[in-house]
Amino acid sequence: MTAPRRLAAVLLCAVAAAVAALGLPAAAATVAAPAGAGPTALVVSAGAPAGALFPEPATGYASPEVGAVALTVGNPGPTAVRVHAVRLSAVGVRAVAGRVCPAGSVLPARTGPVDLAEPVRLPAGAVGVPVRVPGALRMPATAGPGCQGAAVDVEVTVVAAPA
Numbered sequence: 175m176t177a178p179r180r181l182a183a184v185l186l187c188a189v190a191a192a193v194a195a196l197g198l199p200a201a202a203a204t205v206a207a208p209a210g211a212g213p214t215a216l217v218v219s220a221g222a223p224a225g226a227l228f229p230e231p232a233t234g235y236a237s238p239e240v241g242a243v244a245l246t247v248g249n250p251g252p253t254a255v256r257v258h259a260v261r262l263s264a265v266g267v268r269a270v271a272g273r274v275c276p277a278g279s280v281l282p283a284r285t286g287p288v289d290l291a292e293p294v295r296l297p298a299g300a301v302g303v304p305v306r307v308p309g310a311l312r313m314p315a316t317a318g319p320g321c322q323g324a325a326v327d328v329e330v331t332v333v334a335a336p337a
Contacts, residue, residue, distance in 0.1 A: 216255070217248035218332055219302070227280065229315045238308035241283060247305050247332060249296035254337035257294040259287035260307045261331040268325040275321035283312045287333055295337055305332070 227241045235241065243262070249255055262282035269275040294305050311328070313321065 215250055216296070216332060216334065217250060217301075218330070219246050219248075227311055227313050229313050229317050232315065235309065235312070241309050241311035241313070243307045243310040243328070243330070245305050245330065245332075246302040247294070247296060247300075248302055249298060249300045252298050254295060254297045255334040256337045257290065257296060257305055257332055257334045259289050259333040260305065260310070261287045261333065262307075262310055262328050263331065264327075264329040265311075266327040267321065268327070269320050270323045273320035273322075273324070274318075275324045276318070278314070279317040279321045280311055280313050280324075280326045282328075283309050287331075296334070297337075 226239075243260075247257055265280055265282065267275045267277065267280050288307055288310060290305070290307070294303060296303055311326070
């Protein structure tokens with residue numbers, strides 16, 4: 175028995191951070207398909223804003239909705255796939271004009287792939303299927319007021335396998 179072959183789509187996304195809601199802009203990604211299946215493209219784009227983000231209290235966030243990231247994924251390919259994890263990596267912060275939000279003020283909440291509570295099945299031809307990652311981002315307590323209303327660029331890797 176062979177292990178499932180993974181598909182990965184890398185995409186540079188932007189999310190609004192701090193007290194504002196989080197959201198992602200449209201983008202697309204092309205991924206490698208299982209051997210013999212030909213290339214498959216997953217289309218990853220903005221979802222609805224998801225959760226607020228603010229400096230993390232010493233006791234941690236009370237809800238996984240804080241720092242949640244929502245996106246949509248489409249599968250124009252000929253075979254179904256299952257999205258089972260999302261990895262958030264490179265994070266950049268763009269402060270509102272006249273403010274400063276230091277690097278490291280918004281971080282992925284976890285390193286490595288974040289397994290979804292339930293994999294999201296993308297049938298062949300699927301369009302705009304929602305994928306939500308609760309508690310994906312965090313803002314350390316040391317983040318200053320200059321981060322309020324900042325925009326955050328996040329590199330997102332969608333990890334999928336044949337369904």
